[in-house]
Amino acid sequence: MAQIVFDLDGTLIDSAPDIRQVANTVLEAEGKGPVSLAQAISFLGSGTHVLVQQMRDTVGIPDSEQDRILKAFHTLYEGAFDLTEPYSGVRSALDTLATQGHGLGICTNKPMRPCRAVLKHLKLDVVFPVVLGGDSLPERKPHPAPLLATFDALGTGQRIYVGDSEVDAETAERAGIPFLLFTQGYRKTAVEDLPHTATFDDFSALPDLIADTLAAAS
Numbered sequence: 561m562a563q564i565v566f567d568l569d570g571t572l573i574d575s576a577p578d579i580r581q582v583a584n585t586v587l588e589a590e591g592k593g594p595v596s597l598a599q600a601i602s603f604l605g606s607g608t609h610v611l612v613q614q615m616r617d618t619v620g621i622p623d624s625e626q627d628r629i630l631k632a633f634h635t636l637y638e639g640a641f642d643l644t645e646p647y648s649g650v651r652s653a654l655d656t657l658a659t660q661g662h663g664l665g666i667c668t669n670k671p672m673r674p675c676r677a678v679l680k681h682l683k684l685d686v687v688f689p690v691v692l693g694g695d696s697l698p699e700r701k702p703h704p705a706p707l708l709a710t711f712d713a714l715g716t717g718q719r720i721y722v723g724d725s726e727v728d729a730e731t732a733e734r735a736g737i738p739f740l741l742f743t744q745g746y747r748k749t750a751v752e753d754l755p756h757t758a759t760f761d762d763f764s765a766l767p768d769l770i771a772d773t774l775a776a777a778s
């Protein structure tokens with residue numbers, strides 16, 4: 561039995577279409593935009609402060625507007641889940657891992673309110689006893705503190721982190737935790753340039769990959 565922690569956006573759920581829609585609603589009110597899906601994806605990974613900063617830079621809204629635009633973004637973000645789906649095979653992989661007795665957690669840079677809302681909407685909230693968001697601690701990924709705090713809250717045992725991005729790879733490396741890279745998420749860097757223990761491109765392969773990773777590490 562081990563503790564498995566997951567990243568959220570680009571790993572368990574394909575949330576970029578909703579995030580793009582929030583961005584474009586906020587930008588429309590400013591007479592700016594729209595941004596493309598690829599642009600929205602490029603803003604993701606480091607939390608909403610960075611997302612809004614990059615979104616503003618893209619359309620030419622000055623830094624002095626950061627707090628106001630971030631607030632507008634947060635107001636809409638909590639209700640933005642209609643276009644979001646778990647990646648194929650996620651539910652069944654999570655069921656298998658839970659049945660095998662593993663503890664399951666989430667460590668995301670998404671703020672807790674939209675995080676809780678989308679998990680509830682997708683009925684994934686019951687699967688994860690521990691969830692840490694980008695505003696749960698003073699530090700955010702790639703600082704190792706949120707990831708280590710998520711594992712500490714889950715309990716003892718072997719640890720594995722599953723994520724999709726540069727931020728996740730760096731977080732796992734700094735925390736000294738084996739990292740499984742989901743290659744179909746929002747990564748911008750070539751797989752070979754990211755530190756990882758193993759990769760997978762389909763969640764149906766994850767339970768066996770986790771079993772192999774645990775066996776190799778023990």
Ligand SMILES: O=C(O)COP(=O)(O)O
Pocket residue numbers: 567568569570603604605606607608611667668669670671725
């Ligand atoms: O909100 C973000 O920027 C990214 O969220 P994630 O950490 O779940 O990928």
Ligand SMILES: [Mg+2]
Pocket residue numbers: 567568569570571605723724725745746
């Ligand atoms: Mg991610």
